[in-house]
Amino acid sequence: MSARVYARKMKAFRAIGFLTPAIIAGASYAHWAPDAFSTVPVDRLLTNLEKYVQENPKDARGYFALGRVHSLAYARDIQSVTVWNYEMQNGKRVPARAPIAIDSAAGPRDPRKGDSAEAREHLIEAIGNLKKSTELDPTQPVVFLGLAWVLEQGSAMAYDLGLPPGYDSVSDVPATLTVRSHGSNTVYKTEWLLRKWRSDASWHYLIVPALEENVDALAPLLFVELRYSDSIWIRAEVARLLTLFWERRALEAYRLAYRPTVAEDLKAPMFSPGHELVSAEAGEGILRTLPRCFPADQITAEVREVRNAVKRLREKTFPITPIIFSTAPEFALRDLLAEGRTTPFDLDGTGRTRQWS
Numbered sequence: 001m002s003a004r005v006y007a008r009k010m011k012a013f014r015a016i017g018f019l020t021p022a023i024i025a026g027a028s029y030a031h032w033a034p035d036a037f038s039t040v041p042v043d044r045l046l047t048n049l050e051k052y053v054q055e056n057p058k059d060a061r062g063y064f065a066l067g068r069v070h071s072l073a074y075a076r077d078i079q080s081v082t083v084w085n086y087e088m089q090n091g092k093r094v095p096a097r098a099p100i101a102i103d104s105a106a107g108p109r110d111p112r113k114g115d116s117a118e119a120r121e122h123l124i125e126a127i128g129n130l131k132k133s134t135e136l137d138p139t140q141p142v143v144f145l146g147l148a149w150v151l152e153q154g155s156a157m158a159y160d161l162g163l164p165p166g167y168d169s170v171s172d173v174p175a176t177l178t179v180r181s182h183g184s185n186t187v188y189k190t191e192w193l194l195r196k197w198r199s200d201a202s203w204h205y206l207i208v209p210a211l212e213e214n215v216d217a218l219a220p221l222l223f224v225e226l227r228y229s230d231s232i233w234i235r236a237e238v239a240r241l242l243t244l245f246w247e248r249r250a251l252e253a254y255r256l257a258y259r260p261t262v263a264e265d266l267k268a269p270m271f272s273p274g275h276e277l278v279s280a281e282a283g284e285g286i287l288r289t290l291p292r293c294f295p296a297d298q299i300t301a302e303v304r305e306v307r308n309a310v311k312r313l314r315e316k317t318f319p320i321t322p323i324i325f326s327t328a329p330e331f332a333l334r335d336l337l338a339e340g341r342t343t344p345f346d347l348d349g350t351g352r353t354r355q356w357s
Contacts, residue, residue, distance in 0.1 A: 041080045042073050053129075060137035064146075067129035071150050074122035115157060126150045128165035134256075135166070141257040141278050148253035148285050155246035159239035163223055167249055172217045177210040190218075194225065197234065204233055211241060219245035244293065251289040258282035262309055270316050280313040 046069055053062040072081060130147040137143070154161055176187050188196075197207045211218055219242060226238050262279035283306045290299050290306075 039080050039082045042069065042078060045069055045081065046073075058136060060133040060140070060143070063129045063133035063136065064140070064143050067126045067133060067143075067150075068146060070122045070126035070129065071146060074119050074126060074150070074153070077119065120157065120161065123150055123154055124161065124165060127154065131164075131166035134253075138256075141261045141282070144253045145257035145278055145282050145285075148250045148257060148282065151246055151250035151253060152285065152289060155243050155250060158242040158246045159227070162227075162242075163220055164246060164249060167245075168220050173221050174214055174217055177207075177214060179206050179210050181206055190221075194221075198226070198229060198231070201231070201233065204237075208237055211237070212244065215241050215245050216248060247289050248293050251286065251293050254282045254285035254289060258286060258306070262313075265313055266309060268316065277313050277316070280310055283307075283310040283313070 046066070049062060049066040049069060053059070053066060056062050069081065072078065127147065127150050130143060130150065133143050134140070134147060151164060154164060174190055177190050177193055178185050178187050179193070193203075193207055193210070196203050211222070215222075222238050222241055226234055229235050229238070258279050261277070262283065265277040265279040268277070286306050287303065287310065290303060
């Protein structure tokens with residue numbers, strides 16, 4: 001495989017958020033040891049992982065692995081995946097970093113494939129399992145990164161999918177909403193406003209800004225009560241607000257992946273292939289979703305900070321060991337090198353030309 005092809009594959013691998021994580025590092029994971037590579041049918045892998053989480057309902061790693069397999073199945077429509085297996089001391093097995101695929105990496109789902117019922121089910125399962133993993137162990141940025149990616153993908157189908165698993169609580173709905181009109185603010189009961197919206201179209205453009213301002217709390221209620229409204233205007237607005245709700249949840253998860261990692265990643269002189277910088281992926285996710293979630297005048301400072309950090313992170317490279325050999329046995333290394341001379345070449349396939357001896 002050429003360096004450029006390898007780089008393209010690694011770029012796609014990073015795009016889905018399936019980074020090789022530090023999730024198995026540290027004392028709590030020290031008993032997980034590499035066993036072997038395996039090519040496993042996706043259905044069998046999902047069955048084994050589902051059994052594992054049933055037997056180990058408090059183990060965040062199982063939900064993480066299960067969510068990652070569902071994510072990859074959604075993105076690629078694949079039937080099998082190459083994984084690294086890990087074996088625990090008690091004999092139970094689960095691929096903690098599944099799927100670390102040699103040739104199954106993927107970016108966003110190919111839009112030409114459409115979104116079948118099976119693909120959507122994989123997406124929903126990915127969200128639910130990754131969300132559960134973050135609830136059991138909220139200290140793993142790479143899990144938030146994977147969760148953010150699937151939420152971002154789902155935002156395009158928000159109206160059809162409904163509320164993402166784990167984000168459907170209606171307990172925090174505000175009792176009142178403020179409607180702004182002609183320079184004055186009027187407070188109404190939320191229940192009354194929603195009834196008014198359903199019955200009087202003239203209120204549409206007065207109520208919508210209040211709904212958007214409180215979409216984080218109101219989305220579950222809007223979905224339950226208004227998704228099947230007779231009014232095409234209400235259905236269209238509910239679809240837009242549900243999309244905004246999904247995108248904000250994705251942004252929230254990207255931030256939870258970015259903020260704990262960016263300082264250390266910026267200090268790192270380079271990264272290793274397969275161990276890419278979580279903060280760079282999360283930062284790019286923030287830059288994609290932030291402008292869709294909030295007005296430009298509210299995000300200027302964050303956009304500037306994240307853009308600068310991502311630029312610095314993407315300028316980092318990974319260690320490269322060039323190999324030179326002679327076809328004639330009588331030549332030594334000193335005979336093959338032109339001392340004092342260099343040439344510009346993109347050896348690692350990243351698009352950055354560097355000087356080589």
